[in-house]
Amino acid sequence: MSIQDEVVQIYHKIQKKVNHPYLNRYLPKPTVDIDKILTLFLLFKQHGSYKNIEQYVMSVMIAQMGLDTHEKITKNEEFKGLELKQRQLTVLSGDFYSSLYYYILAEQKDIQMIKWISQAIQELNMHKMHFFYAENVVNVDYYFNHLRQIESCLIIKLAEKLDINEWSDIIADFFFLKRLHLERDFLDHREATHTSYIYHIIKGTDIDKQNFKEQIEDQMNQIRKKWSMDILPKKQNLSKHLGYLIDHFTKVSQPFKRNTLIKGRINYADR
Template sequence: MPIQDEVVQIYHKIQKKVNHPYLNRYLPKPAVDIDKVLTLFLLFKQHGSYKNIEQYVMSVMIAQMGLDTHEKITKNEKLKGLELKQRQLTVLSGDFYSSLYYYILAEQKDIQMVKWISQAIQELNINKMHFFYAENDANIDYYFDHLRQIESHLIIKLAERLGINDWTDIIADFFFLKRLHLERDYLDHTREDTHTSYIYHIIQDTDIDKRKFIEQIENKMNQIRNKWSMDILPKKQILSKHLGYLIDHFTKESPSFTRTTLLKGRINYAD
């Protein structure tokens, strides 16, 4: 089966796995980031020793969804009625996803993977604490550095545990770029879901110039694009077919996120 078909199949199985009729009555369906599904799938493929890749991808993605869901919890203390119920259910749904990923891994009897993901979640939460409770003199680069780590931390830590360290830089930059696009949109438009914005949290109720912050975000986005459009790979470098597929996907999803070496066809994929 082609990689794309396998990934789409896993994507739909995740949606089905987290589907809950009662939650669906009150909450929007949880988003599944298919870019992360693909990345996880290719990492396990590259490692080559995991038989039930589908189950592992599902478990990590559902763990990520649990974390993402808890970030949607509002701090408004004046909620009543339906809004209060929605907040309570948001908390419970996040807990549901978090327990579900444990259950999937328990079926695989893979205690080591449970430990890896648990440690990664702990480190991710520490990064979030550093981000949201930074010292008053923290500069924009401090926030960007932590935001980059937060956005793909589970995947990066898994890649490191699997010994696929040469993938981590491009993965981290791609998902960081995706997050920066979202953050710019949050700040550039009036959005009802600003509570899911990291940057919004640190500039609300401050005298920070929002337009200036948007400019800084765009500058960082350009830095990432320039980094990956430079001809920095050796002309005869050979990429694994899985990394090559991933880079091709990233390039299609974000056309400005590419290497000129790939566009010039000077890199071969290993069989």
């Protein structure tokens, strides 16, 4: 079975694992990032000592889903009827995913991995606190630095625990780039959605959205330049699994079209 086939298989197993008929009636289908599945899969492959890679990948991804789901909870206290039910179920579904990843690892009897992921979640939440509750911050680089960590903290902390540190910067770049694409689309369409990080920065302010978009574009250009001048020329000296991951990252991100990353991910998984 090819790497792509194994990753797609894990993707569908995660979808099945988190499927809940009652939640499906009221909440949208949870998002599963297949690029993160691939990254985790190759990390464990690179390490070489984990037999049930599928279970470990599933546990980390479901932990990420729990964090992402709790992030969708709004602060509005005036919900009634169906909206209130949806809000309550969002809280419960996030708790469900969080407990599910513990259960999967408990089946593997891997207390060390539970500890590692818990530590990574703690650090991730610290970055979110710094991002969402910063006071009197006018430097956009402050937000970009924390956003870069938020997007890949769970995977990078795991890579460090597995002693595969040379992957960290590449992984952080790619998932930060994905987030910047989404945020640029938000600014293009002016969609006031709490799932956008940038929305939390600019809501209720007189920040020049066009200027913010230009700074996002500049950040994206810096990543592209770094990859073309530093990462790609060195690819032949990297491990087989990291080389595969870089090939995938460059293929997915190369077009830089609106929604390319999201659509590509869905088509890849739902073939």
